[in-house]
Amino acid sequence: MSILIWLVVATLAMTVATVALMRAPPRWMAVGVNLLLIAQLVAVLRTGGGSPIALMKVFTVGVGANLFVLARATALAERSWFRRLLVFTLAGNIAVLGAREVVLDGMTMNAFAGIGLVLLLALPRTLRVSDDKQRRVTYQVTIGWVLAYAVWDYNFLSMLKDLDGTARVGSWGGLALVQVVATLLACRFRAEDFMVARVCSLVVLGIPILVVPFEPWLMFTPGWRTPGLAQALYALALALVLGAAVAAVLRARRGEAPQNGVEWAVAALTRRGDP
Numbered sequence: 143m144s145i146l147i148w149l150v151v152a153t154l155a156m157t158v159a160t161v162a163l164m165r166a167p168p169r170w171m172a173v174g175v176n177l178l179l180i181a182q183l184v185a186v187l188r189t190g191g192g193s194p195i196a197l198m199k200v201f202t203v204g205v206g207a208n209l210f211v212l213a214r215a216t217a218l219a220e221r222s223w224f225r226r227l228l229v230f231t232l233a234g235n236i237a238v239l240g241a242r243e244v245v246l247d248g249m250t251m252n253a254f255a256g257i258g259l260v261l262l263l264a265l266p267r268t269l270r271v272s273d274d275k276q277r278r279v280t281y282q283v284t285i286g287w288v289l290a291y292a293v294w295d296y297n298f299l300s301m302l303k304d305l306d307g308t309a310r311v312g313s314w315g316g317l318a319l320v321q322v323v324a325t326l327l328a329c330r331f332r333a334e335d336f337m338v339a340r341v342c343s344l345v346v347l348g349i350p351i352l353v354v355p356f357e358p359w360l361m362f363t364p365g366w367r368t369p370g371l372a373q374a375l376y377a378l379a380l381a382l383v384l385g386a387a388v389a390a391v392l393r394a395r396r397g398e399a400p401q402n403g404v405e406w407a408v409a410a411l412t413r414r415g416d417p
Contacts, residue, residue: 148361149316156324156346163342164328164335168215168277175207175345182348196352202238203344206231210341213269214277225266232337233260243298251376252297258383259294262287262390262402280334282401286389288336290382292322297375300367315366321347 163174179200186196209228213219219228240256247253268282283291299318321343329339350360387404394400394408 143358143361145316145361145363148358149320152317152320152350152361153324153327156320156343157327159346160324160328160339160343163345164338165276167275168211171214172208172211175211175342176204178345178349179204179207182352185353198238200348200352202231202235203341203348206235206341207345210279210338213271213279219269219271219279222266225269228269229263229266233263236260236263239298243301247301251373251380252294255290255294255376255379255383256298258380258387259287259291262290262383262386262404264402265400265406268401278335279338281337283333283336284386284389284401285331285333286382286386287402288326288331288333290379290386291336291340292326293375293379293382296322297372297379301372313362313364313366316361316363317347317350 163171166174182200183197186193186200206228209224209231213224213228218224236256236259240253240260243250243256244253262283264282264284264287270280272278272280296318299321300315302314324346325336325339325343328343329335354360390402390404391408394405394412398405400406400409
């Protein structure tokens with residue numbers, strides 16, 4: 143199978159699986175999410191007791207996905223502590239990946255972009271669940287944040303060869319592109335639906351990485367990551383984060399209700415400076 147055909151087929155398959163999890167009734171979402179996670183856990187444990195990094199990956203994705211399941215299946219999302227816990231989990235996942243990136247690749251522009259993404263995460267109060275049967279969860283990040291996250295996420299995943307290795311050769315470049323595009327298609331580029339789509343696509347992503355990490359399920363793309371391309375994409379991620387930060391500052395200066403930490407901080411400083 144050519145890499146181009148694999149990219150198209152894999153993107154469609156991941157998009158369909160992600161949408162299926164997102165739109166399933168809460169009970170069936172729980173079943174689907176946890177069956178996929180159990181398959182990944184079994185696959186990891188079968189490899190000599192399991193890689194600590196792989197086990198941590200399954201655990202963190204499982205926690206995040208099941209928090210969204212609980213938000214849909216119960217009234218917990220009405221509680222401020224639960225919303226804070228969910229957002230803290232999302233921020234923690236970005237921070238953990240960012241820390242691993244620093245260990246593998248140093249303090250790059252992409253690492254600084256990751257810090258910015260955490261600071262620009264939407265406040266917990268912007269997470270809402272609809273009252274209808276669908277129980278749709280929305281979280282009000284901006285489209286600028288979504289695009290910055292997509293590039294940052296591609297940069298991180300495309301640098302890896304496997305979860306445990308330290309090689310930075312772009313072997314997962316194709317897979318990184320598939321999961322970024324599939325997530326954006328699943329949420330239909332609607333920023334408020336992006337985080338649920340991202341969590342569901344992470345659950346699906348574990349299958350080719352942990353359960354069937356071989357062709358034709360997973361095709362490697364060694365050589366995709368060249369130094370020049372990597373630096374250009376790092377710069378793009380940081381530029382998108384800075385653009386999102388500027389937009390946040392401008393919204394706060396206009397007096398709009400704060401939607402993220404940066405806007406909250408600017409609004410607080412503005413109030414303090416008022417006579």
